Amino acid sequence: MAKIKPFKAVRPTRAIVGLVAARPYQSYTVNERDSRMDYNPYSFLHIVNPGYKYDQVITGEERYKLVRNRYLEFKEDGIFIQDEKPSFYVYKIVNRHGQEFNGIIAATSAEDYEKDVIKKHEDTLAKREQTFKTYLQTVGFNAEPVLLTYPDNNVISLIIKATQKNHAEFEFTMTYRDTHYLWKIDNEDDIVVIQEEFDKMETIYIADGHHRSASSYLLYKDEKAKNINHQGSEAYNFFMSYLIPESDLVIHEFNRLIKDLNGLSKEEFLIRLDHLYRIENRGIVPYNPSKPHHFSMYLDGEFYSLYLRKTNYDFDTSLDTLDAYLLYKTILQPILGINDLRDDNRIEYVNGRHEMITIKSSVDSGEFKVGFGMCSATIKQIKHIADEGLKMPPKSTYILPKLRSGITIYEF
Incomplete structure (x- = not known):
């Protein structure tokens, strides 16, 4: 009480x-x-x-x-x-x-x-x-x-x-x-x-x-x-x-900017992504994800949509449904080699009040190699995660x- x-x-x-x-x-x-x-x-x-x-x-x-x-x-x-x-x-x-x-x-x-x-x-x-x-x-x-x-x-x-x-x-x-x-x-x-x-x-x-x-x-x-x-x-x-x-x-969400592709070429990176995501090239038109488990990506002057292939990912806990955690478990950690979201200087965060054009500008400047956008979490998700005694990754929400x-x- x-x-x-x-x-x-x-x-x-x-x-x-x-x-x-x-x-x-x-x-x-x-x-x-x-x-x-x-x-x-x-x-x-x-x-x-x-x-x-x-x-x-x-x-x-x-x-x-x-x-x-x-x-x-x-x-x-x-x-x-x-x-x-x-x-x-x-x-x-x-x-x-x-x-x-x-x-x-x-x-x-x-x-x-x-x-x-x-x-x-x-x-x-x-x-x-x-x-x-x-x-x-x-x-x-x-x-x-x-x-x-x-x-x-x-x-x-x-x-x-x-x-x-x-x-x-x-x-x-x-x-x-x-x-x-x-x-x-x-x-x-x-x-x-x-x-x-x-x-x-x-x-x-x-x-x-x-x-x-x-x-x-x-x-x-x-x-x-x-x-x-x-x-x-x-x-x-x-x-x-x-x-x-x-x-x-x-x-709001926090979007992610990454400074390199962990030694992969653009083509190698996209092939690795293809194992878990259906990828569509959206060209130069900014793309914003419209629902959970879909991500936007900006790479080498072009926007992409990423749709999770759910047959290859298990939703065992409420944390697994959180897009910030999903992105970490499927892309940031296994492909880009980012293990510590708090201290790795290869990743930076942009709160979702900024448009995807901010991601584009940051990558086009050469400071970053790739950027990811996602949908925001809901209060229902946050409560479920807290009720299960689980913890969200840093910079999961901008409230x-x-x-x-x-x-x-x-x-x-």
């Missing part, structure tokens, strides 16, 4: 929230990052990149301590203010394409993560988990929620819609032209009803943020072991999440919404 609780968020003031909010640090180019920090003293980037103040690259625990210092300075300067009452936060995003996302920011349970009430579908790297756990222990806050999804629920939906009829605490538009809204729910009756509805749910699912949730779980285990008076209600027992209904998720840091902060 999913346990969520309200919390006293630390938030920017209404007047500057749009200046504070930032995308994840790694998503900026160096020039973008420097430009924002040069001209925007309120950006959350100043907190997560504390060495900018001294024109130094600072790493490790020294950086984490300075992140903590910058955060405290933002609070001391009144840029961040903490709410007086524990609340849930209704959060709405409308992006430039008109897609709308509505959900609730809340504190979710690390114990639920441990007991698989919060289910995972992606592998995590132990080193990254430990690194981020150390970061969390030093800075003492979550600044970007983990994205969780739950089965559509009419009771919760009605409370969200009723709350959105009130004046929003925040309403601001980012340079990406997505507009963000935030409302507080601090009414005790609504809080109880929301908690009761989540308590009825056997499982909820991580959509995005597997490493952040895993690191928060490791933090919980450490702090619990150190606290001889552990009660289970301490702030470290929870981590901040944005919970949205399954119907609000938008799932919207993408969240910003610094809008609500959870302290522990």
Whole structure:
């Protein structure tokens, strides 16, 4: 049964929230990052990149301590203010394409993560988990929620819609032209009803943020072991999440670019493909696959469609039906020799919001030899894989919404 609780968020003031909010640090180019920090003293980037103040690259625990210092300075300067009452936060995003996302920011349970009430579908790297756990222990806050999804629920939906009829605490538009809204729910009756509805749910699912949730779980285990008076209600027992209904998720694929043909000629490569796929040359007209187990391929100036010969492939588990895994098991690993999808520098990923023309341009430039496009996974597939305790290959899904840091902060 999913346990969520309200919390006293630390938030920017209404007047500057749009200046504070930032995308994840790694998503900026160096020039973008420097430009924002040069001209925007309120950006959350100043907190997560504390060495900018001294024109130094600072790493490790020294950086984490300075992140903590910058955060405290933002609070001391009144840029961040903490709410007086524990609340849930209704959060709405409308992006430039008109897609709308509505959900609730809340504190979710690390114990639920441990007991698989919060289910995972992606592998995590132990080193990254430990690194981020150390970061969390030093800075003492979550600044970007983990994205969780739950089965559509009419009771919760009605409370969200009723709350959105009130004046929003925040309403601001980012340079990406997505507009963000935030409302507080601090009414005790609504809080109880929301908690009761989540308590009825056997499982909820991580959509995005597997490493952040895993690191928060490791933090919980450490702090619990150190606290001889552990009660289970301490702030470290929870981590901040944005919970949205399954119907609000938008799932795109990640397409693949490969730098070489593993020593094969074009003709040899096509013959190897022919054992498992029916191949059709589509010429110079971009081709997008229209259904699962069909792939598009761009090679040597031409597009191809690849149709799986199902008599030569067994669908034994839900993972076998996932196109990202299918491509890996039938082409990337056995033919192109790519075994480690995380660390092999011969493969790169392009999220499916980009057209196949992006694949074409990358191959035509000479940097890559071949590109593959596929259909996106479905929430049903993701849930089945998680329910079976299986893990998807890295970069199997590009899920919207993408969240910003610094809008609500959870302290522990």
